[in-house]
Amino acid sequence: MPDIQQIAKEIVAREGGYVNDPDDPGGATKFGVTLGTLRRLGIDLDANGITDHSDVQALSREQATDIFLIHYFKRPNIASLPAALHGSVFDMYVNAGTNAVKILQNLLLKMGYDVAVDGMIGPQTQKAAADAYERGPAHLADAYAIERRRYYFDLADRRPASRKYARTRKGGKGGWITRAETFMAPHYHLTVSQFQERTKSWD
Numbered sequence: 001m002p003d004i005q006q007i008a009k010e011i012v013a014r015e016g017g018y019v020n021d022p023d024d025p026g027g028a029t030k031f032g033v034t035l036g037t038l039r040r041l042g043i044d045l046d047a048n049g050i051t052d053h054s055d056v057q058a059l060s061r062e063q064a065t066d067i068f069l070i071h072y073f074k075r076p077n078i079a080s081l082p083a084a085l086h087g088s089v090f091d092m093y094v095n096a097g098t099n100a101v102k103i104l105q106n107l108l109l110k111m112g113y114d115v116a117v118d119g120m121i122g123p124q125t126q127k128a129a130a131d132a133y134e135r136g137p138a139h140l141a142d143a144y145a146i147e148r149r150r151y152y153f154d155l156a157d158r159r160p161a162s163r164k165y166a167r168t169r170k171g172g173k174g175g176w177i178t179r180a181e182t183f184m185a186p187h188y189h190l191t192v193s194q195f196q197e198r199t200k201s202w203d
Contacts, residue, residue: 004073007087008065011094014179015064018057023161028056031064032094041071068094076101077121082133084141088183092148095179099151101125107147108132145184152176153198160202167199 015032026034038044038059039051045058072093073079078086085104092100098119105117105125113128133140156166156176166174173181173195181189190198 004069004086007090008068011068011091012061012064028053030056030059031061033059033064033067080121080126081129082140084133085129085144088141088145088148103147103151104129104144107143142184142188145180146188149177149180152180163202171196
């Protein structure tokens with residue numbers, strides 16, 4: 001089983017420090033924790049009675065790691081999925097909330113399993129994921145990561161303001177794409193020409 005504590009620390013490292021990008025629907029963010037998340041959880045780090053940007057800025061790596069472990073791994077019940085999926089689904093849950101689970105559920109539907117696409121990891125999803133892993137232990141994590149990459153591309157297709165997260169200014173793979181490909185075997189990574197072909201309609 002992957003070291004979930006280490007995975008959480010790696011997520012914090014990938015997310016980076018404080019940013020407040022107007023093109024990011026999450027708003028003010030530090031280490032991947034948004035202002036909205038702090039407000040939802042009732043976290044007031046400077047104890048002034050208001051959860052605002054100053055609380056986001058005051059957030060430590062350790063606090064962000066704890067938030068992810070409790071609210072983005074344990075509470076969504078990601079531990080009940082096959083261990084091969086833990087890292088990728090956990091990372092995606094931090095990045096996109098319940099869409100991380102919906103991506104898996106849609107994948108399972110494509111594979112012929114009868115699951116509801118509700119973003120919740122219940123007995124139905126657990127059973128289907130376990131069976132899919134048993135049938136293809138070397139492929140399920142790759143398949144999920146590929147679907148995750150497709151999700152990012154589709155989002156960027158629909159929302160031009162988000163394309164900067166999928167493609168760099170120089171035309172290379174952006175953070176979204178490299179992040180998804182972190183969790184798949186190298187031979188599934190897009191080549192430079194494949195990536196350029198996929199994104200040429202954005203120009």
